[in-house]
Amino acid sequence: MAELIAHGRAVTNVFDLIGDLENDITKSIAWCLIKCPRLLEKCIEDLLKIKINSEDTIVRYQVSEADKGITDLEITDNQNFYVIIEAKRGWILPGYSQLQLYSTREGFKTNPAKHKAIVSLSECSEEYAYRKLPRIKDTRLLHLSWKSIYEMVDKVRFESTHSQKYILDELKRYIGRIMTTQNQNTNWVYVVSLGKTNAEVISEKGKSFESDITYLDIVRKYHKYCCPVGGGKGRWPKEPLTYIAFRYDGKLQSIHHIESYVITDKLHQFIPEIPDVILSNMHFVYTLGPAIIPSKEIRVGKKIVMSNRVWAHIDALLTADTISDAMDISKKREESYS
Structure with a gap:
């Protein structure tokens, strides 16, 4: 079969053609909700704990109201329920100002529906979201995770028509x-x-807490590495790593494949020496594969100072004289590909 490539990535389903930015994701979800009525009904039933009839429901994409912003999705039957959905990609939640603005929209306030809510939709788990979402006076705030929608697809698939199953499988x-x-x-x-x-x-x-274990010993003792999800000074990666390398004493020490990871705001359960507190932001906890030890001494190099974090190709990292050189080699390669 011929292969379709879009923006440098293989297209494996029709929604890949739309894209994977937040607006693209929202459009894809909206299309599935109107084409797969059982998914729409299941989504509202799980959120509001009520039964609905999809035939009476309207799904609106990006609704604008003067000085009140643009909502991602609005779903309502204008009688029994009215839901505003704010979609985010990754472990992100909408902030107070955005949610408060939506709560004051005239269309939302004056709608006669008995069950009304503003829903955040992102990768955050429901448990985490309900701890972190702000409180808005007289407004019901709910959360729906991508994982929950993923699981809903399986639950409604067998109640759907053949053509709807195809769309649901593509969405999954x-x-x-x-x-x-x-x-x-x-x-x-x-x-x-x-x-x-x-x-x-x-x-x-x-509040800052000091643990009873060094960063180095976390790796040595537990074969794990912890870092913020897209946060902190210098901005950590938002996407999970595949390979990580450690340097100290002025040289490269080891490279590891990331065997698995979890995302959490409590590190104590993985590293007992770290205080049992809820953290200010989510962290990746990586489980490290066996160490790949360089066959020669690879110094840091002049371009990397203090605790700078850098990227390099794995082969360049193992063969260059310094990490700086490996970084330069990798950048030049990428430039030649484009």
């Missing part, structure tokens, strides 16, 4: 791809500095 593949997953077809390595000081964490209330 699409959601599976946009959910946080490793890129297994990469040779990029993220090179980080491992400190020999005790690890520190910041709680959700902004």
Whole structure:
């Protein structure tokens, strides 16, 4: 079969053609909701705990109201329920100002529906979202995770027609791809500095706590590495890593394939020496594969200072004289490909 490539990526389902930005994802979901009535009904039933008739329902995409922003989705029957959905990609939640603005929309306030809610839709788990979502006076805030929609597809598939099953299967593949997953077809390595000081964490209330274990010993003792999801100074990656390398004492020490990972805001359950507190932001906890030890000494190089984190191709990292050289070689390669 011929292969379709769009924007450098293989297209495996029709929704890949739309794209994977937040607006693209919202459009894809909206289309599936109107084409697969049991998915629409299941979605509202799970959120509001009521039964609905999809034939009486209107799904609106990007509704604008003067000085009140643009909503991603609005779903209503204008009688029994009215839901505004704000979709985000990744482990992100809408903030207070956005949700408060939506709660004051005239269309939302004056609608006669008995059951009304503003729903955040993102990769965040329901448990995490309900701890972190702000409170808006007189407004019901709910959360729906991509994982929940993924699971809903399986539940409603057998109640759907043949053509609807095809759309649902396409949606499942699409959601599976946009959910946080490793890129297994990469040779990029993220090179980080491992400190020999005790690890520190910041709680959700902004208080700093020092642990009883060093950053280096977390790797040595537990074969794990923890870092924020797209946060912190210098911005950590939002997507999970495939390879990670550690440097200390002025040289490259090891490279590891990431065997598995979880996303959490409590590190204590994985590293007992870290205080049992809820963190200010979500963290990746990576389980490391066996160490790949360089066959020669590879120094850091002049371009990397302090605890700078850099990217390099794995083969360049193992053969160059310095990490700086490996970084330059990798960049030049990528430029030649484009």
